[in-house]
Amino acid sequence: MTVASNELLMAQLQLLDWSQLWFKLMARCFWILRNRYVVKWPNSKLKEFSKQTICEVINKIFIEKERKWNIERYPDFEDFIIGVIDSHINNELKKNSNDITIGDRAYLVDQKSKSEPGTHERISADELRKQVFDELEAAGADYNELLIFECLADGIEKPEDIKKELGLTDSDFHNTWRRFKRKRIIIQRKLAAYGY
Amino acid sequence: MDTNKGNKTILDRLDTIELKLLQEDIEYAKQYLKEEGIDLDEEQEFAAKSIKKVQFMAKAISNKIKDQTLLEVALMRIKKAIQENAQKTSDMLIGLLQTKTPSVQYRKLEKWTDDEIRDVLADVDLVKLMEELDKENN
Numbered sequence: 001m002t003v004a005s006n007e008l009l010m011a012q013l014q015l016l017d018w019s020q021l022w023f024k025l026m027a028r029c030f031w032i033l034r035n036r037y038v039v040k041w042p043n044s045k046l047k048e049f050s051k052q053t054i055c056e057v058i059n060k061i062f063i064e065k066e067r068k069w070n071i072e073r074y075p076d077f078e079d080f081i082i083g084v085i086d087s088h089i090n091n092e093l094k095k096n097s098n099d100i101t102i103g104d105r106a107y108l109v110d111q112k113s114k115s116e117p118g119t120h121e122r123i124s125a126d127e128l129r130k131q132v133f134d135e136l137e138a139a140g141a142d143y144n145e146l147l148i149f150e151c152l153a154d155g156i157e158k159p160e161d162i163k164k165e166l167g168l169t170d171s172d173f174h175n176t177w178r179r180f181k182r183k184r185i186i187i188q189r190k191l192a193a194y195g196y
Numbered sequence: 197m198d199t200n201k202g203n204k205t206i207l208d209r210l211d212t213i214e215l216k217l218l219q220e221d222i223e224y225a226k227q228y229l230k231e232e233g234i235d236l237d238e239e240q241e242f243a244a245k246s247i248k249k250v251q252f253m254a255k256a257i258s259n260k261i262k263d264q265t266l267l268e269v270a271l272m273r274i275k276k277a278i279q280e281n282a283q284k285t286s287d288m289l290i291g292l293l294q295t296k297t298p299s300v301q302y303r304k305l306e307k308w309t310d311d312e313i314r315d316v317l318a319d320v321d322l323v324k325l326m327e328e329l330d331k332e333n334n
Contacts, residue, residue, distance in 0.1 A: 006258060013251055020222050022243035023236070027218045027225040030232050035211065043233050055246055062254045082219065157209040159217050174217075174224050181214060188207055196205055 004069040012077045025054050057084050132190045145180040270322050273329050288328050292320050
């Protein structure tokens with residue numbers, strides 16, 4: 001394991017655009033808490049926890065030097081700090097598990113959907129894809145949202161590849177993606193119904 | 197449907213893309229935070245203050261480590277110089293000390309412990325001391 005020298009660490013602290021990185025880390029904390037751990041917190045608590053997490057992680061890296069930057073594993077500092085943020089959130093939630101209400105994403109799937117598998121268990125993958133497509137369309141998904149769904153179903157998972165496929169500007173892609181991701185529950189229900 | 201290629205469902209892929217967008221696309225991350233009710237200006241101000249504080253503390257720690265390292269190097273050099281020529285080294289060190297505290301009388305350097313020398317070195321311009329020792333060697 002090759003640990004970053006003090007000089008390299010200090011350079012990250014002095015040269016990185018921390019205001020931009022801070023936003024990215026804050027957004028990641030929010031997303032992970034909401035979606036991976038499904039915490040049932042008000043926004044104010046989510047915000048405080050996220051800020052505290054970022055401050056503690058930065059301290060552990062630059063002041064207490066408890067978290068060592070393995071530059072072979074993480075050549076990019078941003079990838080390293082994101083890994084530390086994820087693990088810190090996990091540790092904190094485990095430590096305070098009695099005080100924290102954590103939901104289960106599986107509960108988002110309603111009971112009616114859960115009862116379906118028996119009746120449709122022999123459905124083909126192509127048929128399931130068509131059914132999800134139809135349900136998204138019925139829920140108001142536009143042409144570009146449906147194309148995003150097709151990209152995901154084809155195994156594409158890089159935002160730039162999907163954007164290229166759709167031929168959209170950054171801003172148009174962001175708007176389309178936001179509309180599409182709000183329909184996640186439709187896909188989730190359908191997949192759960194067939195045991196995925 | 198390719199729902200489970202490489203043990204990944206289409207929902208895993210949706211989450212992967214969302215996290216990539218948040219990590220790689222600053223405009224997307226900022227918009228996401230706005231939708232979560234975050235005041236970006238307020239957050240930026242907090243971030244700037246927090247980072248400034250950490251930068252200051254990290255620099256102080258780094259300087260302390262550098263000073264400590266320099267002190268230990270100076271101690272080794274002084275001890276070697278004492279072994280080689282106690283009187284000359286003593287005169288040179290006392291000369292440096294007396295620029296700060298002219299009235300203080302110093303006893304013979306070869307009788308000092310390491311800790312006593314360390315204490316004295318804390319009052320000396322270490323860079324100047326090293327230069328003097330280099331001169332003596334040349």
